Amino acid sequence: MPDLDSGHIFLTTMAPIKGAELVEKSHTSFEQNVHIALAELPTAMQSPATQKTGINSPFARNKRTHLARMFVLGDVVYNGRTGSDAIINTIRDINTINPQKVDRLNASYLVFCADIDAVTEDGAALPANLSARQQADVRASYARELWNTMGPELHDIYSNCVGFEEVQSADQFAAYLEKCHVETTMPFHDYYLEMPKFNELPVKPLIGIVAIPAVVALLGLVFRLFGAWTLPIVGWSSIWTFVIGAILAVLAGIFAVKYAIYNGTKPLAPGKYDDLPSVLKALYLQQNFANFVVDHQGATADRLHEDFGAFLKSHKPENKMSPTQNPGVISIAAKGGVSN
Numbered sequence: 212m213p214d215l216d217s218g219h220i221f222l223t224t225m226a227p228i229k230g231a232e233l234v235e236k237s238h239t240s241f242e243q244n245v246h247i248a249l250a251e252l253p254t255a256m257q258s259p260a261t262q263k264t265g266i267n268s269p270f271a272r273n274k275r276t277h278l279a280r281m282f283v284l285g286d287v288v289y290n291g292r293t294g295s296d297a298i299i300n301t302i303r304d305i306n307t308i309n310p311q312k313v314d315r316l317n318a319s320y321l322v323f324c325a326d327i328d329a330v331t332e333d334g335a336a337l338p339a340n341l342s343a344r345q346q347a348d349v350r351a352s353y354a355r356e357l358w359n360t361m362g363p364e365l366h367d368i369y370s371n372c373v374g375f376e377e378v379q380s381a382d383q384f385a386a387y388l389e390k391c392h393v394e395t396t397m398p399f400h401d402y403y404l405e406m407p408k409f410n411e412l413p414v415k416p417l418i419g420i421v422a423i424p425a426v427v428a429l430l431g432l433v434f435r436l437f438g439a440w441t442l443p444i445v446g447w448s449s450i451w452t453f454v455i456g457a458i459l460a461v462l463a464g465i466f467a468v469k470y471a472i473y474n475g476t477k478p479l480a481p482g483k484y485d486d487l488p489s490v491l492k493a494l495y496l497q498q499n500f501a502n503f504v505v506d507h508q509g510a511t512a513d514r515l516h517e518d519f520g521a522f523l524k525s526h527k528p529e530n531k532m533s534p535t536q537n538p539g540v541i542s543i544a545a546k547g548g549v550s551n
Contacts, residue, residue, distance in 0.1 A: 213394035215329060218337025218481025219277070220349050221398050222325040224391040226372040227318040241371040242319045245283055248368045255539035265546040269361035271539025274333045274487050275353055278326040285319045321372055327353050328486050334532050337481035350392065354385035402485045410477045417467045424463060428456025487538065488531045495536040498543050499526055
């Protein structure tokens with residue numbers, strides 16, 4: 212299914228950027244304004260160098276975004292001439308010196324890609340499947356969350372895009388982003404601790420439902436070719452056995468192909484701890500437990516038992532929402548790295 216896999220939405224939107232002729236009282240184009248606004252966005256504190264700045268990405272203000280990327284797509288890449296057979300070109304009198312039609316975008320586009328939890332509430336369980344309507348609800352909920360947490364930055368960027376003039380609220384931004392939505396089948400991450408059970412095809416049953424009527428049709432045809440008007444024992448007409456068997460075999464084949472395609476479009480089930488709050492909690496516990504182990508080297512059994520009880524009470528492993536590591540930081544040692 213497009214956009215949804217492993218309990219996540221792989222969001223892609225493309226917003227057309229206003230043309231240069233619309234610029235008023237400015238020395239820069241709308242496209243350049245987008246470049247400037249994107250360049251001014253801080254990155255996440257995902258390295259020792261960026262951690263020292265103490266300035267986090269605005270996308271880290273919510274707990275649904277695993278990955279986010281924005282960039283300007285000025286045009287599509289030309290991959291060269293479409294390949295063709297030289298002999299066929301000669302027969303058809305095709306002159307390969309003449310250029311083929313080249314695809315071009317009608318404008319530059321602001322592309323926004325995000326890998327998000329497919330939920331409408333922070334911390335909710337990841338779904339195994341969603342209808343198209345439910346996916347739209349997830350996208351709208353996420354867009355509203357973005358507007359409520361980083362509205363000024365979004366306005367600076369998207370104000371250079373076509374049709375954004377009327378966007379003044381979270382609901383309006385959600386509606387705008389939905390118009391720009393492009394379906395994608397490319398997932399961006401994989402957190403699986405254990406490989407999921409893939410959507411395996413029941414190959415033998417599918418072969419059986421096609422092969423049985425095909426064999427019956429073949430028998431009917433063979434008996435008819437050898438002059439037998441009816442099949443022995445059952446007494447069926449050989450010609451009608453062939454016709455009905457062939458029809459059933461074709462119908463079964465069509466069903467098998469459609470079932471295989473449908474089976475391939477089903478999303479993978481989410482992993483046990485694939486949601487962002489669980490990932491952040493795991494990072495938080497990993498670092499704190501490492502410190503606990505170092506601090507208790509050589510400790511007595513009684514002290515270790517007592518202090519580990521205090522560790523569980525303080526860090527609450529059962530509560531994935533708090534205390535935890537905040538999004539966008541490489542460690543809990545970063546400024547604002549922990550939320551309680």
